[in-house]
Amino acid sequence: xxxxxxxxxxxxxxxxxxxxxxxxxxxxxxxxxxxxxxxxxxxxxxxxxxxxxxxxxxxxxxxxxxxxxxxxxxxxxxxxxxxxxxxxxxxxxxxxxxxxxxxxxxxxxxxxxxxxxxxxxxxxxxxxxxxxxxxxxxxxxxxxxxxxxxxxxxxxxxxxxxxxxxxxxxxxxxxxxxxxxxxxxxxxxxxxxxxxxxxxxxxxxxxxxxxx
Numbered sequence: 395x396x397x398x399x400x401x402x403x404x405x406x407x408x409x410x411x412x413x414x415x416x417x418x419x420x421x422x423x424x425x426x427x428x429x430x431x432x433x434x435x436x437x438x439x440x441x442x443x444x445x446x447x448x449x450x451x452x453x454x455x456x457x458x459x460x461x462x463x464x465x466x467x468x469x470x471x472x473x474x475x476x477x478x479x480x481x482x483x484x485x486x487x488x489x490x491x492x493x494x495x496x497x498x499x500x501x502x503x504x505x506x507x508x509x510x511x512x513x514x515x516x517x518x519x520x521x522x523x524x525x526x527x528x529x530x531x532x533x534x535x536x537x538x539x540x541x542x543x544x545x546x547x548x549x550x551x552x553x554x555x556x557x558x559x560x561x562x563x564x565x566x567x568x569x570x571x572x573x574x575x576x577x578x579x580x581x582x583x584x585x586x587x588x589x590x591x592x593x594x595x596x597x598x599x600x601x602x603x604x605x606x
Contacts, residue, residue: 395420395501396516397596398509401523402569403472403557404530404537406580406588410523411505413589414596418503423495425506425513426475428488430466431456433474443477450483458491469543476557479507482566489513507561510572519599521592522571525581527554 397414401407408424415422432452433443441448465471478484485508492513496502504513510520525533531551538545561569571577576595580588 395518395600396496396514397501397503398514398517398520398572398575399503399505399523400507400510400520400569400571400575401505402507402530402561403554404534405523405525406533406585407505407523409585410521410588410592411503413585414592415503417589417593418501418596420500421495421498421502423492423502423504425488425492425504425509426472427461427466428453428456428491429475429479429484430471431461431463432484432488433471433478434463434465436478437474443474446481446483449478449481450487453478453484453487456488456491469538473553473557476560480560480564480566485512485566507569508567510575511570512567515572519596520572520575521578521595522575523578523580523588525579527551527558529581530554 395418397420399407399411399414411424412422432449435452435456436443436445436448439448439452443449489512492504496504496514506513510517510522528551531547531554534554535545535547535550538550578588578591578595583591
């Protein structure tokens with residue numbers, strides 16, 4: 395079984411995807427880490443993120459064993475990832491890795507921004523997780539505060555807006571819900587309620603195909 399989880403930054407899709415993978419005994423891939431790693435490698439090689447050739451070379455040479463690098467969760471990593479993710483050649487270079495990961499038995503949960511639309515358009519279940527920009531900014535701000543990172547709510551909200559515009563407006567695999575995705579708005583839901591809703595949607599969908 396392949397479950398595609400898409401949505402904008404700080405919508406809660408990553409936490410949800412991990413819990414769904416554990417619930418159904420599936421592999422999990424945070425595809426955003428791939429783009430963060432590409433951005434890291436471009437910089438380590440002395441390149442600039444806007445250089446399509448340097449970014450695509452880094453994507454083709456990416457070592458999956460480095461995805462546990464704690465620096466990929468650090469300040470600025472998400473913004474850098476969003477910049478290289480705009481490059482079509484980078485997305486193409488990473489696509490087959492994601493598809494191969496999804497095909498592992500017994501299946502996988504992949505979260506990102508184009509899983510249900512481009513990477514795994516034939517996924518068994520597609521969920522698009524969203525929330526208002528204000529709610530997402532508050533979540534990200536509190537998360538950064540808990541890690542001791544300097545931030546203001548206003549600054550985080552502005553970053554969220556720029557990220558949304560870049561991800562939804564890019565030519566290569568823009569962020570949008572798949573036509574057959576289950577829309578999950580977490581603006582007024584905590585993680586437990588969001589998880590229960592997602593599990594219900596998956597079991598309902600799977601019930602049409604057979605037992606999970």
